[in-house]
Amino acid sequence: xxxxxxxxxxxxxxxxxxxxxxxxxxxxxxxxxxxxxxxxxxxxxxxxxxxxxxxxxxxxxxxxxxxxxxxxxxxxxxxxxxxxxxxxxxxxxxxx
Amino acid sequence: xxxxxxxxxxxxxxxxxxxxxxxxxxxxxxxxxxxxxxxxxxxxxxxxxxxxxxxxxxxxxxxxxxxxxxxxxxxxxxxxxxxxxxxxxxxxxxxxxxxxxxxxxxxxxxxxxxxxxxxxxxxxxxxxxxxxxxxxxxxxxxxxxxxxxxxxxxxxxxxxxxxxxxxxxxxxxxxxxxxxxxxxxxxxxxxxxxxxxxxxxxxxxxxxxxxxxxxxxxxxxxxxxxxxxxxxxxxxxxxxxxxxxxxxxxxxxxxxxxxxxxxxxxxxxxxxxxxxxxxxxxxxxxxxxxxxxxxxxxxxxxxxxxxxxxxxxxxxxxxxx
Numbered sequence: 001x002x003x004x005x006x007x008x009x010x011x012x013x014x015x016x017x018x019x020x021x022x023x024x025x026x027x028x029x030x031x032x033x034x035x036x037x038x039x040x041x042x043x044x045x046x047x048x049x050x051x052x053x054x055x056x057x058x059x060x061x062x063x064x065x066x067x068x069x070x071x072x073x074x075x076x077x078x079x080x081x082x083x084x085x086x087x088x089x090x091x092x093x094x095x096x
Numbered sequence: 097x098x099x100x101x102x103x104x105x106x107x108x109x110x111x112x113x114x115x116x117x118x119x120x121x122x123x124x125x126x127x128x129x130x131x132x133x134x135x136x137x138x139x140x141x142x143x144x145x146x147x148x149x150x151x152x153x154x155x156x157x158x159x160x161x162x163x164x165x166x167x168x169x170x171x172x173x174x175x176x177x178x179x180x181x182x183x184x185x186x187x188x189x190x191x192x193x194x195x196x197x198x199x200x201x202x203x204x205x206x207x208x209x210x211x212x213x214x215x216x217x218x219x220x221x222x223x224x225x226x227x228x229x230x231x232x233x234x235x236x237x238x239x240x241x242x243x244x245x246x247x248x249x250x251x252x253x254x255x256x257x258x259x260x261x262x263x264x265x266x267x268x269x270x271x272x273x274x275x276x277x278x279x280x281x282x283x284x285x286x287x288x289x290x291x292x293x294x295x296x297x298x299x300x301x302x303x304x305x306x307x308x309x310x311x312x313x314x315x316x317x318x319x320x321x322x323x324x325x326x327x328x329x330x331x332x333x334x335x336x337x338x339x340x341x342x343x344x345x346x347x348x349x350x351x352x353x354x355x356x357x358x359x360x361x362x363x364x365x366x367x368x369x370x371x372x373x374x375x376x377x378x379x380x381x382x383x384x385x386x387x388x389x390x391x392x393x394x395x396x397x398x399x400x401x402x403x404x405x406x407x408x409x410x411x412x413x414x415x416x417x
């Protein structure tokens with residue numbers, strides 16, 4: 001299980017899509033390709049944007065299929081972060 | 097070009113200001129103003145600054161300002177950003193008010209730093225700051241990703257005590273919405289392109305419903321929804337067209353969100369002077385802003401439905417012969 005702490009990379013308002021893409025490509029994708037599980041730790045992240053979460057995870061669902069959600073865990077998310085993750089997860093699956 | 101700063105230009109009455117803007121002769125900009133009082137929305141300031149930045153400072157002709165409120169233009173940083181000397185003196189002990197001065201943001205990291213610095217200037221509680229941060233991030237990133245604007249995004253914001261409202265304006269002088277959206281969707285007019293840009297799930301980067309790995313096509317829909325739920329104005333102007341979300345009636349208990357922006361209470365204006373780029377203005381009333389999480393729940397339902405409906409609309413039909 002690989003754990004990625006987002007706060008040191010993106011700050012308490014996670015909105016930098018370039019950082020989201022970099023985390024996805026440099027850390028999440030290699031871990032998934034190793035058949036590893038990934039925990040995205042949002043501790044200390046107060047808020048985020050739909051665009052950030054979309055850049056972070058939408059392509060994972062498209063590439064690996066919906067089952068990838070069984071291998072990604074979202075840890076210590078507050079209500080707003082949870083809602084935005086749910087928006088993206090629902091929409092990407094709906095669009096596929 | 098000629099731009100006149102009127103006595104009053106806010107989102108509700110911005111139309112005459114937009115009609116009066118003269119886009120001819122793009123090498124020179126003449127700025128004139130009402131002689132008694134100038135009271136203008138941040139989007140007007142952002143537009144003036146964005147235009148001015150396309151021109152050498154020596155080609156900007158600034159009429160001597162006489163209005164009593166001329167100090168505001170100095171304080172908000174209009175002349176500083178354009179490299180002009182206004183001759184207006186400000187005393188340091190004057191109350192600073194609650195505003196974000198005119199700023200030029202050119203890249204992603206600059207935006208992230210800007211958002212961190214911005215909130216203390218507006219003295220907002222964390223709960224009130226959520227939709228403001230969200231709006232600024234999404235609108236400025238739209239400029240980076242779609243506008244191809246040499247000068248980046250120009251923005252400013254102001255808190256208005258009487259209405260307890262934050263007013264935000266963002267402008268760019270890039271390719272405009274129609275050229276951006278036409279990469280993947282053919283549109284016949286600026287207003288049609290604006291309509292598509294406001295429709296959830298549609299982005300200029302792909303014809304695929306739901307967007308690409310980097311663009312979901314939801315940013316402007318979410319921003320318009322923030323304005324709608326707080327029962328306020330939202331204006332978007334690009335090319336020759338403007339779409340204005342009008343204030344929702346206070347009689348309606350709950351503001352409804354629609355997939356089609358033309359179903360919202362709105363006005364449109366075509367045949368306006370051509371704005372090369374995009375300008376967006378939004379008002380967010382602080383006391384009427386629902387809990388951000390409640391708003392997100394609301395938007396989730398409509399956004400998922402939008403994706404589903406648009407996908408179904410693209411289904412091929414069986415041919416029975």
